[in-house]
Amino acid sequence: MTYHDDEQMYDAMIDLAAGRLDRAEAKVLERRIDAEPALAQEYAGVAVLVRDLESYGDAMVASLPEIDVVDAVTSRVAAMEPGDMKMVPFATVEKPRPRMGAWAAAAAIAAALIAAVWLGMRESDQPPPQDLARPLTSHDDSPLQEVESPHIARVDTVEAGAPATPGGEPAAPQMPPTAPDADELSMLAKHDITADAIIEQRQAAARNDEEARNVLARWAALSPENARSVLADTDVSTDAIVGAALSLGGADAAPYLQDAVARNPEDPYLNLELAKATGDPTKPELDEENALGWYVYARQMLSSDPPNLSEALKALETAKSYTKAHAYTLEAAQYHEQALIASGMSEDAARLAAAFTSGPSEYNEMVALGNDLLSYAQYFQELGDSDAALIITESVQRFGEQLDVGALFSHERFAGLELQDTALNFLETMYGGERTESLVQNMEAVAAGFNRLVSFIGNFNSFLTQSLPNDLWRFVADIILQQGDLQIFNNLPQTPQE
Amino acid sequence: MSTTERTDEELMSLLSEGRDHALGVLVGRYQQDIFRFCVHYVKDVERARDLVQETFIRVFTARDRFDATRSFRPWILCIARNLCLNELKRKKTVHMESLEEYASAAREDSGELTRTGADNPDQQLMEDERRRAIERALASLSDDAREIVVLRFFERMAAKDIAEIVGSTEGAVRTRLHRILKSLRDKCQPIWDEY
Numbered sequence: 001m002t003y004h005d006d007e008q009m010y011d012a013m014i015d016l017a018a019g020r021l022d023r024a025e026a027k028v029l030e031r032r033i034d035a036e037p038a039l040a041q042e043y044a045g046v047a048v049l050v051r052d053l054e055s056y057g058d059a060m061v062a063s064l065p066e067i068d069v070v071d072a073v074t075s076r077v078a079a080m081e082p083g084d085m086k087m088v089p090f091a092t093v094e095k096p097r098p099r100m101g102a103w104a105a106a107a108a109i110a111a112a113l114i115a116a117v118w119l120g121m122r123e124s125d126q127p128p129p130q131d132l133a134r135p136l137t138s139h140d141d142s143p144l145q146e147v148e149s150p151h152i153a154r155v156d157t158v159e160a161g162a163p164a165t166p167g168g169e170p171a172a173p174q175m176p177p178t179a180p181d182a183d184e185l186s187m188l189a190k191h192d193i194t195a196d197a198i199i200e201q202r203q204a205a206a207r208n209d210e211e212a213r214n215v216l217a218r219w220a221a222l223s224p225e226n227a228r229s230v231l232a233d234t235d236v237s238t239d240a241i242v243g244a245a246l247s248l249g250g251a252d253a254a255p256y257l258q259d260a261v262a263r264n265p266e267d268p269y270l271n272l273e274l275a276k277a278t279g280d281p282t283k284p285e286l287d288e289e290n291a292l293g294w295y296v297y298a299r300q301m302l303s304s305d306p307p308n309l310s311e312a313l314k315a316l317e318t319a320k321s322y323t324k325a326h327a328y329t330l331e332a333a334q335y336h337e338q339a340l341i342a343s344g345m346s347e348d349a350a351r352l353a354a355a356f357t358s359g360p361s362e363y364n365e366m367v368a369l370g371n372d373l374l375s376y377a378q379y380f381q382e383l384g385d386s387d388a389a390l391i392i393t394e395s396v397q398r399f400g401e402q403l404d405v406g407a408l409f410s411h412e413r414f415a416g417l418e419l420q421d422t423a424l425n426f427l428e429t430m431y432g433g434e435r436t437e438s439l440v441q442n443m444e445a446v447a448a449g450f451n452r453l454v455s456f457i458g459n460f461n462s463f464l465t466q467s468l469p470n471d472l473w474r475f476v477a478d479i480i481l482q483q484g485d486l487q488i489f490n491n492l493p494q495t496p497q498e
Numbered sequence: 499m500s501t502t503e504r505t506d507e508e509l510m511s512l513l514s515e516g517r518d519h520a521l522g523v524l525v526g527r528y529q530q531d532i533f534r535f536c537v538h539y540v541k542d543v544e545r546a547r548d549l550v551q552e553t554f555i556r557v558f559t560a561r562d563r564f565d566a567t568r569s570f571r572p573w574i575l576c577i578a579r580n581l582c583l584n585e586l587k588r589k590k591t592v593h594m595e596s597l598e599e600y601a602s603a604a605r606e607d608s609g610e611l612t613r614t615g616a617d618n619p620d621q622q623l624m625e626d627e628r629r630r631a632i633e634r635a636l637a638s639l640s641d642d643a644r645e646i647v648v649l650r651f652f653e654r655m656a657a658k659d660i661a662e663i664v665g666s667t668e669g670a671v672r673t674r675l676h677r678i679l680k681s682l683r684d685k686c687q688p689i690w691d692e693y
Contacts, residue, residue, distance in 0.1 A: 073521065076555060436576075
């Protein structure tokens with residue numbers, strides 16, 4: 001028996017110790033162990049571990065009760081309607097196989113819809129929405145396929161220009177209100193931008209008025225001049241300084257972020273932003289509830305010259321153990337609010353502006369991070385290190401799951417779903433186009449996630465297009481700046497849930 | 499040949515031909531395995547029991563998608579795993595509590611220690627210490643790492659089958675397993691040296 005690598009032989013030693021190895025192979029391996037002292041020592045350790053683990057497992061299992069669900073299952077099957085009886089298989093096509101099955105088609109529709117309707121809120125940091133919707137893989141030219149199946153997510157599309165009612169039926173198209181000149185509006189000085197004006201623009205944006213979205217984005221943006229003016233002002237809060245520095249970014253932000261970290265050395269967000277500004281390694285251990293720092297660290301290790309693969313893989317292994325991840329959108333929005341106040345906007349207006357433009361740049365960053373890691377996976381695949389490629393790709397999928405779970409903002413959730421979608425595409429390629437059951441089920445879950453997010457966005461926009469008292473607008477902004485937009489409906493009584 | 503003598507894959511073929519009684523045989527054959535498997539993830543007996551039912555319902559609805567040239571057991575465990583992970587995600591707590599914690603709680607409730615057949619106190623002490631060392635070492639692993647250990651050593655699965663269940667490759671599973679076991683050995687070695 002020839003072992004291709006140490007891991008394969010190690011695996012055989014496990015089976016040998018457990019008494020599960022084929023007799024012929026066992027004899028060969030035992031002879032080899034007897035002949036090599038180092039191997040004998042290794043095997044001795046393996047044998048002890050196998051014995052302890054298996055006996056431990058047996059003892060645990062013995063404590064479980066016996067169950068009998070035969071009747072329950074067969075009764076349920078007997079009661080099933082004919083329409084429930086079969087999961088219709090994906091439409092299969094003889095070679096060439098379509099690279100996007102129905103699940104991915106649904107995901108792409110939802111992603112494009114989310115991008116078109118939701119993104120572009122802060123003009124200064126957004127590529128065109130259609131670029132964001134495109135997956136990393138280039139084989140996106142297959143025809144979309146309709147497949148009837150109760151198990152494949154259906155996208156309840158929101159008709160362009162028409163907000164969905166909470167019941168999911170598209171409403172009659174609504175004409176946007178007559179708007180003043182958008183260019184004139186967007187040039188208003190910060191102190192001239194009122195809370196009412198922001199509400200008006202946000203409501204128009206909820207009706208898919210793209211000009212209103214652009215105006216809102218410009219109002220909320222801090223130009224470099226605005227930011228430097230805030231930074232030079234000795235009479236502003238430290239949070240405003242941080243907010244202004246973050247809007248500058250890069251080396252310009254570094255000294256201010258260093259001051260902020262000196263005041264708050266354990267703050268994971270500030271440390272992360274400082275690391276991004278200076279290029280120094282991140283300190284991911286600072287945030288025990290957020291895996292993000294480990295993925296950033298892994299990217300740093302991979303992008304070093306030469307790439308430090310083993311450190312990167314260790315970081316990814318650690319990252320995967322976390323329950324969730326998020327992009328610090330909440331923290332960023334809170335600092336942004338303070339910077340807007342310091343730039344001359346009223347507190348009221350700043351709160352609304354920061355709340356209603358939070359998310360897109362963090363979405364960009366998360367997707368870029370995941371795509372960077374996947375590009376390294378591709379790189380190692382081409383070098384022949386398929387194990388490293390696979391570990392990195394699976395890590396990106398896990399990152400997407402963690403973002404989905406840990407998201408406070410819809411943009412974070414969107415990034416999480418996108419990354420899972422892209423990573424699963426990659427995995428399918430790595431498996432030679434084969435769709436394992438696990439892959440299929442993960443794909444279906446992602447498509448369902450997109451569907452739910454589309455539904456939430458539709459409901460939120462529908463809510464905002466109603467005639468709401470000003471106090472309620474402010475309340476909504478408060479919720480967003482304290483808990484994230486995904487919590488809106490949990491805090492508003494008798495409104496549609498996500 | 500009676501239905502109960504048929505292989506799992508033959509039973510799935512019967513099921514896809516409309517012979518629904520084959521499902522009952524599969525349920526009887528696998529329900530305890532799937533139950534045990536689900537408890538590893540959700541650490542709740544009642545929820546695990548529900549997930550067992552859901553797993554078989556899904557097996558039934560997906561019966562035409564089963565490739566009879568492949569092994570049934572990894573396929574059904576993959577379905578069960580995804581249902582468990584979805585359940586945990588739904589509850590917004592994506593972590594894999596281990597069976598040993600459940601059993602520890604059960605032991606504490608009953609006031610019993612697991613007896614391993616040792617017939618003298620010193621040996622019992624040694625066994626208890628070794629078990630505690632394993633417990634601590636397992637608790638220190640990530641969820642993904644512990645999952646691999648559970649499947650390899652508690653469920654006695656081969657790397658190839660584990661790969662199919664968790665959606666990885668055999669090589670990657672073996673690599674991970676090697677690293678994980680090295681970590682476990684390092685943690686347990688002091689206890690082994692003492693006892």
